[in-house]
Amino acid sequence: MMRIEFELNGEPRVLETPAERRLLAILREDFGLTGAKPGCEVGRCGACMVWLDDLPTNACLVMAWQLDGRSVTTVEAIAADPRSESVRAALAECGGLQCGYCTPGLVVTMTHLADCSPRPDAACARAQLAGNLCRCTGYGGIQRAVERLFPTADAGD
Amino acid sequence: MNPPDADVLTHEALLARVRPRPDAADKLRAQVRYPTDRYASAKGESALHGAILGSPHPHARILAIDTSAAVALPGVHAVVTAPDIPGRTHYGLRVIDRPILCADKVRCIGDPIAAVAADTLAIARAACALIRVEYALLPVVEDPELALAADAETLHEGGNLLHSVRHGWGELEAAMQAATHVVEDEYETARQMHGYLETEGGIVEPDGAGGLIVHFACQHPARDAEVIADMLRLPAGMVRVIGTPIGGSYGGKDELTIQPVAALLAWKSGRAVRLQLSRPESVDLGVKRHPFRIRMKSGCDAQGRLLFHMASLVADTGAYATHGPEILDAAQEHAVGPYAWPALAVEGRLAYTNNGIAGAFRGFGAVQTQFALERQISRLAEACGIDGLAFRRMNLVAPDASGPMGQVVAPFDGPRRVLDVLAEHPLWQQRRPRDEGRYRHGVGLALVHRSDGFGRGGPNAARIAIGLAPDGAIEIRCGFTEMGQNLIDTVRVLGARLLGCAESDLRAVLGDSARAPDSGSTAASRATAILWRGLGRHGAEWRKRLCALAAPPLGRMPDQLQAGEGGIRGADGALLLSYALLAASLGDALPELLISLEAEETPSDIAAAHYVFGACAALAEVRVDTWSGRAELTRMVIAAALGPVISPQGFLGQMEGGAMMGAGLALTEHLPTAGGRYLARNLDGYLMPTLMDAPRFEIIAVQGLPEGDEIGPRGAGEIGVNIAAPAVAEAIAAALAMPVRRLPVLPEHILDHLDMPEGAA
Numbered sequence: 001m002m003r004i005e006f007e008l009n010g011e012p013r014v015l016e017t018p019a020e021r022r023l024l025a026i027l028r029e030d031f032g033l034t035g036a037k038p039g040c041e042v043g044r045c046g047a048c049m050v051w052l053d054d055l056p057t058n059a060c061l062v063m064a065w066q067l068d069g070r071s072v073t074t075v076e077a078i079a080a081d082p083r084s085e086s087v088r089a090a091l092a093e094c095g096g097l098q099c100g101y102c103t104p105g106l107v108v109t110m111t112h113l114a115d116c117s118p119r120p121d122a123a124c125a126r127a128q129l130a131g132n133l134c135r136c137t138g139y140g141g142i143q144r145a146v147e148r149l150f151p152t153a154d155a156g157d
Numbered sequence: 158m159n160p161p162d163a164d165v166l167t168h169e170a171l172l173a174r175v176r177p178r179p180d181a182a183d184k185l186r187a188q189v190r191y192p193t194d195r196y197a198s199a200k201g202e203s204a205l206h207g208a209i210l211g212s213p214h215p216h217a218r219i220l221a222i223d224t225s226a227a228v229a230l231p232g233v234h235a236v237v238t239a240p241d242i243p244g245r246t247h248y249g250l251r252v253i254d255r256p257i258l259c260a261d262k263v264r265c266i267g268d269p270i271a272a273v274a275a276d277t278l279a280i281a282r283a284a285c286a287l288i289r290v291e292y293a294l295l296p297v298v299e300d301p302e303l304a305l306a307a308d309a310e311t312l313h314e315g316g317n318l319l320h321s322v323r324h325g326w327g328e329l330e331a332a333m334q335a336a337t338h339v340v341e342d343e344y345e346t347a348r349q350m351h352g353y354l355e356t357e358g359g360i361v362e363p364d365g366a367g368g369l370i371v372h373f374a375c376q377h378p379a380r381d382a383e384v385i386a387d388m389l390r391l392p393a394g395m396v397r398v399i400g401t402p403i404g405g406s407y408g409g410k411d412e413l414t415i416q417p418v419a420a421l422l423a424w425k426s427g428r429a430v431r432l433q434l435s436r437p438e439s440v441d442l443g444v445k446r447h448p449f450r451i452r453m454k455s456g457c458d459a460q461g462r463l464l465f466h467m468a469s470l471v472a473d474t475g476a477y478a479t480h481g482p483e484i485l486d487a488a489q490e491h492a493v494g495p496y497a498w499p500a501l502a503v504e505g506r507l508a509y510t511n512n513g514i515a516g517a518f519r520g521f522g523a524v525q526t527q528f529a530l531e532r533q534i535s536r537l538a539e540a541c542g543i544d545g546l547a548f549r550r551m552n553l554v555a556p557d558a559s560g561p562m563g564q565v566v567a568p569f570d571g572p573r574r575v576l577d578v579l580a581e582h583p584l585w586q587q588r589r590p591r592d593e594g595r596y597r598h599g600v601g602l603a604l605v606h607r608s609d610g611f612g613r614g615g616p617n618a619a620r621i622a623i624g625l626a627p628d629g630a631i632e633i634r635c636g637f638t639e640m641g642q643n644l645i646d647t648v649r650v651l652g653a654r655l656l657g658c659a660e661s662d663l664r665a666v667l668g669d670s671a672r673a674p675d676s677g678s679t680a681a682s683r684a685t686a687i688l689w690r691g692l693g694r695h696g697a698e699w700r701k702r703l704c705a706l707a708a709p710p711l712g713r714m715p716d717q718l719q720a721g722e723g724g725i726r727g728a729d730g731a732l733l734l735s736y737a738l739l740a741a742s743l744g745d746a747l748p749e750l751l752i753s754l755e756a757e758e759t760p761s762d763i764a765a766a767h768y769v770f771g772a773c774a775a776l777a778e779v780r781v782d783t784w785s786g787r788a789e790l791t792r793m794v795i796a797a798a799l800g801p802v803i804s805p806q807g808f809l810g811q812m813e814g815g816a817m818m819g820a821g822l823a824l825t826e827h828l829p830t831a832g833g834r835y836l837a838r839n840l841d842g843y844l845m846p847t848l849m850d851a852p853r854f855e856i857i858a859v860q861g862l863p864e865g866d867e868i869g870p871r872g873a874g875e876i877g878v879n880i881a882a883p884a885v886a887e888a889i890a891a892a893l894a895m896p897v898r899r900l901p902v903l904p905e906h907i908l909d910h911l912d913m914p915e916g917a918a
């Protein structure tokens with residue numbers, strides 16, 4: 001067991017937990033924050049995405065011992081943040097979600113990209129989003145949302 | 158040029174009609190709770206954690222199981238093995254061959270032997286590790302063809318042949334003699350993984366009244382409830398299954414997964430039990446797409462008229478039957494295609510092996526044979542020097558001809574209409590293969606038709622209900638589950654249109670065996686069509702019922718009233734009584750109209766044959782990197798003739814999502830086995846498409862149906878897969894003049910082909 005102090009969605013938290021427990025499990029089991037989803041638990045699917053010190057990070061790859069002194073922002077907070085509004089609107093209006101299981105992870109990554117300055121272009125955003133698998137949409141709607149949100153340096157083909 | 162067809166919705170027109178899903182806002186704010194998001198019972202008590210001890214061997218006899226050390230471990234509340242099952246120990250669809258917990262034999266890696274419920278997952282897993290199982294290893298049956306040999310080790314009593322099919326017509330010998338061009342080859346399709354992001358899991362809790370509540374992703378809550386009740390010897394109705402929402406299924410959660418095990422643990426411990434498979438466990442135990450080996454021989458005359466077609470199929474069903482027999486049936490039916498063959502012979506066999514379990518998967522047996530068939534057709538067209546589109550068009554069956562099994566089918570001209578649309582498409586018109594040094598480009602065309610619903614004799618009947626809720630909402634209650642296909646929107650659109658109310662008057666009650674009648678499985682692309690038929694045929698009756706109920710409080714005659722938007726209206730359209738007030742005036746006597754739909758089946762007496770078909774044609778454009786051998790799908794145009802589009806968002810999403818899955822099957826996805834073991838157990842070793850692999854999609858809806866059609870919309874759930882896999886294969890063949898014989902087309906296959914001396918293929 002180790003004692004960890006970190007910030008979760010803006011609030012200071014203290015935790016006694018085995019050092020090798022995953023952040024994903026901590027969020028879901030200890031804090032009831034189930035927005036981050038388990039999909040692969042090897043960093044491949046992006047369903048568990050959170051911000052760790054404001055950078056998109058796979059919560060399944062972060063161990064408790066790495067958390068001390070850091071800040072974690074989950075989709076629950078990001079989705080309530082006005083910065084995610086355009087992302088959520090684009091995904092909803094373009095048909096960028098179906099079962100919705102990948103959706104929290106996408107919101108987390110895309111909100112970060114939309115908040116970068118300068119904003120990445122569509123090609124760059126696409127490449128970054130290759131870490132968020134979606135098995136339902138075929139990426140049609142996600143691609144349309146990306147085109148709406150990011151300047152399209154690669155318009156056409 | 159054809160006259161512009163008012164029934165054709167271009168991609169832009171479709172996009173213009175797309176609106177956010179009713180559940181989009183909640184999903185985007187992570188407010189939707191999936192079954193696996195539940196860690197506590199409804200009463201708030203934290204749930205026990207379950208874990209399953211699966212077999213480490215693909216084939217073995219179980220000699221002894223000792224659970225004493227696991228039982229003794231502090232924190233363990235229940236340990237179950239097969240003898241703990243009070244009732245039915247096996248389940249299955251047509252063939253009841255799958256043990257809930259194995260007692261005497263294991264037939265694949267991960268086959269469940271015991272399960273534990275404990276205070277934490279770590280304790281549950283530790284307890285599983287303490288269970289001692291003594292095995293006597295058996296020979297591993299790996300190859301489906303060898304599995305059918307007389308001296309093969311058998312998995313089940315009765316041998317390894319699970320199902321076989323055969324049908325045909327015409328004078329085969331004479332047709333072969335008459336053929337000018339004959340193409341004969343052997344094709345192979347790989348084992349594909351569903352790859353739903355939410356692995357199998359959920360929570361089962363005692364309901365406090367002697368029964369159980371099961372929150373587990375599924376496609377058919379009523380059936381699952383029945384299987385669990387039978388297992389526990391509980392009266393039907395004491396098990397309630399809530400199977401929705403689902404983090405992806407694609408057929409993979411159609412049959413029961415691990416619900417019975419979770420239910421047994423909850424039963425034994427008397428506590429809520431949460432059970433979820435890790436991704437590697439899910440890969441081992443979840444069903445996969447059936448790998449097929451397909452031999453085909455087909456011929457045509459010098460003018461390009463098809464003369465005969467022979468197909469011989471062998472498929473690997475793995476350890477248990479699940480949907481295997483129906484999949485072989487579909488494979489045989491779709492091996493014929495929408496083409497007119499004067500002589501035909503199709504036969505197939507389905508073998509048990511120790512290679513995991515194969516089961517239902519979007520595209521369902523058909524996609525495998527459609528890939529091979531489309532290759533045959535393209536090669537015959539080429540041999541005749543006729544372009545592939547014209548060749549297909551001239552060989553279509555007539556719209557009112559009998560179906561691929563010779564059965565009576567609902568008349569349908571979809572195949573011709575989708576070809577007509579693509580014939581005018583610029584991508585088809587400018588399709589020359591391009592060679593740009595390192596990169597080669599090609600455009601492929603494919604055409605498929607595919608069946609809706611289950612074949613004759615299958616579980617095609619359905620029940621749905623319309624009811625007025627205490628708050629005045631008109632509820633459409635059905636046992637179908639929402640897996641992402643936008644069923645809630647479909648309910649709203651159809652409800653408003655066919656019941657005359659506003660969308661805001663409606664509420665969809667889905668996927669709960671206690672609150673909705675048994676609609677059958679949310680499978681076989683059938684949910685939208687069943688809602689359309691049910692509400693269409695009984696909507697007027699429902700409205701009359703409401704008017705009759707509103708008449709006394711309003712002091713009018715029922716025929717002076719109409720059920721409209723917001724409530725009951727007078728003949729002049731003025732709102733007289735809102736649905737909320739009507740409900741309040743009725744107290745407990747709220748109306749429910751139960752609708753029973755008979756199976757919509759072909760009148761022909763042919764087992765497993767279908768009555769209803771939809772059609773798709775597609776153009777796929779690939780860019781092949783001749784250095785790496787990697788083929789990239791850059792563009793995909795799909796014309797889909799599925800009748801009227803009900804939910805544009807659902808339609809588009811199903812087509813694009815299905816197409817990407819089919820493209821995955823064609824390009825990267827395969828799960829090989831060695832010694833009965835999967836060679837990948839997670840998403841890093843099994844490559845599903847990412848956003849970087851997605852093409853530019855253009856989806857065109859060809860809406861109209863033949864005069865007098867009573868069937869209505871055809872399902873869009875699967876056909877995207879069916880069309881994409883052959884279209885991508887055709888594109889690679891076109892780009893490289895490559896005889897594509899197996900899916901997926903991996904870089905090594907392409908490099909091998911490019912290395913081959915000219916003309917050696």
Ligand code: FES
Pocket residue numbers: 037038039040041042043044045046047048049058059060061
């Ligand atoms: S669960 Fe973390 S990336 Fe898949």
Ligand code: FES
Pocket residue numbers: 096097098099100101102103133134135136137354404405641
């Ligand atoms: S919407 Fe289902 S995985 Fe993306």
